[in-house]
Amino acid sequence: MLTYQAKPLFSDKNLRIPVEAKWELSELSELSDGLSSYPVLEPLTVSGVLFNPGPDANGKERICFDGTARTVLQMSCDRCLERVDVSLETPVNASFVRQNGVETEITFDNMDEVPLEGDEIPLEEVILSDVSLSIPMKVLCKEDCKGLCPVCGKDLNFGACDCEEDNLDPRWDALKSLF
Numbered sequence: 001m002l003t004y005q006a007k008p009l010f011s012d013k014n015l016r017i018p019v020e021a022k023w024e025l026s027e028l029s030e031l032s033d034g035l036s037s038y039p040v041l042e043p044l045t046v047s048g049v050l051f052n053p054g055p056d057a058n059g060k061e062r063i064c065f066d067g068t069a070r071t072v073l074q075m076s077c078d079r080c081l082e083r084v085d086v087s088l089e090t091p092v093n094a095s096f097v098r099q100n101g102v103e104t105e106i107t108f109d110n111m112d113e114v115p116l117e118g119d120e121i122p123l124e125e126v127i128l129s130d131v132s133l134s135i136p137m138k139v140l141c142k143e144d145c146k147g148l149c150p151v152c153g154k155d156l157n158f159g160a161c162d163c164e165e166d167n168l169d170p171r172w173d174a175l176k177s178l179f
């Protein structure tokens with residue numbers, strides 16, 4: 001879908017290619033953070049620019065992308081499991097580096113560098129991977145969500161339950177009897 005050739009950018013330093021793209025829900029209906037998948041509620045859009053900043057200090061030729069990806073994911077509150085719609089706005093920055101037959105060792109300084117194998121810039125891959133990495137590990141329906149009672153499972157946001165306050169999860173009793 002997002003196909004851009006590196007050659008014109010390498011040969012013209014003043015060239016800036018605007019990138020505007022949208023993944024319809026039929027093309028991208030869920031996103032995964034590696035552990036769970038979340039339904040995508042609004043089409044993922046990306047807007048940015050591809051440009052050639054000139055060779056770096058080591059004379060390495062590169063093409064940069066600077067942009068922002070946006071979408072809305074359906075997640076669940078970490079405490080009460082209520083549905084939470086999360087708006088993501090992810091900065092996407094990448095440096096595509098021409099290999100010239102030399103393998104580059106990945107260090108902390110060049111983590112954003114993506115080796116350019118052929119002439120095609122793997123922009124789509126980079127965008128989707130950055131968005132996946134930006135999915136929050138935990139979300140709450142509200143800052144002070146009271147969560148579920150560990151004993152009876154009642155949603156405590158809708159009022160207290162009848163469980164004793166110091167009544168721990170009965171599974172702990174089984175554990176305690178081991179000591």
Ligand SMILES: [Zn+2]
Pocket residue numbers: 077078079080081082140141142145146147
């Ligand atoms: Zn909650």
Ligand SMILES: [Zn+2]
Pocket residue numbers: 149150151152153154161162163
């Ligand atoms: Zn309870």
